[in-house]
Amino acid sequence: MTSAPPAPKAAPWYGAKPMNPVRIGVVTLSDRASQGLYDDLSGQAIARTLTEWLSTPWEQVYRLIPDDRPTIERTLIDLVDAERCAWIVTTGGTGPAPRDVTPEATEAVCTKLLPGFGELMRAVSLRSVPTAILSRQTAGIRGSSLIVNLPGKPTAIRECLTAVFPAVPYCLDLIGAPFLEATPAAPTPFRPKGTPVKASPG
Numbered sequence: 001m002t003s004a005p006p007a008p009k010a011a012p013w014y015g016a017k018p019m020n021p022v023r024i025g026v027v028t029l030s031d032r033a034s035q036g037l038y039d040d041l042s043g044q045a046i047a048r049t050l051t052e053w054l055s056t057p058w059e060q061v062y063r064l065i066p067d068d069r070p071t072i073e074r075t076l077i078d079l080v081d082a083e084r085c086a087w088i089v090t091t092g093g094t095g096p097a098p099r100d101v102t103p104e105a106t107e108a109v110c111t112k113l114l115p116g117f118g119e120l121m122r123a124v125s126l127r128s129v130p131t132a133i134l135s136r137q138t139a140g141i142r143g144s145s146l147i148v149n150l151p152g153k154p155t156a157i158r159e160c161l162t163a164v165f166p167a168v169p170y171c172l173d174l175i176g177a178p179f180l181e182a183t184p185a186a187p188t189p190f191r192p193k194g195t196p197v198k199a200s201p202g
Contacts, residue, residue, distance in 0.1 A: 021059040022178045024050065025079040025088035027072075029102050030152070034066045042091040045154040049161055050089075053186030056179070061085055067093045072105035080109075080145040086177040087168065088145060089161075092152035094137040102149050103136045110140030110147060114171070117148055121160040125151070128159070139164075144176040166190050 028034075028043040047060055061083050065071050072093070079085045093102030107113060117139035125132035137149035137160075148164065150157050169180040169189040182189050 021057040023059050023085045025061045025085040027063045027090040029067050029092035031066045034064050041154045045157045055183045056181045067099040069101040069105045076109045080142045088147045091150045094135050096134050103138045110142050112141040114139040117164050120163050124163040
């Protein structure tokens, strides 16, 4: 496996309010859904949740691909380096089965890992199902983009997003991504008092 190309440098602004819609990648990893054998309910669940929670204008960049590590790596790199997505949310491929390789692909393309995201999601899911300990989702940073793995089941997606969303906007601030604001329906984002905000070119 060749190493991933270097990530782009982080943008020079901090907590910048975008003048254009924020681009968010939604990536579903599923051999069967990518073959058209069933609908991608997981990707739809992510899109519905973000539409409900984000007051900042945003644009979805959607990908439905098989559980193939080189394909996943190429897709994540393209969404960051070419499509300029500030936040990428994946669903599927986080279990212990041989074809579950999303965490490995994510780690390969990121320059920094944020294991706390996966730790919190597993802790929350464990309250509902004992097999949550089998989930290996993680998160990381590439350039000015945050990549977060979610489970593949639609019922677990909102539960896990509810747990980690409060940290996402401030994480994006810190890595130079656009400033995200939430609706009253969303879990309340945490930002320290005095967080600077300025307009960005998009």
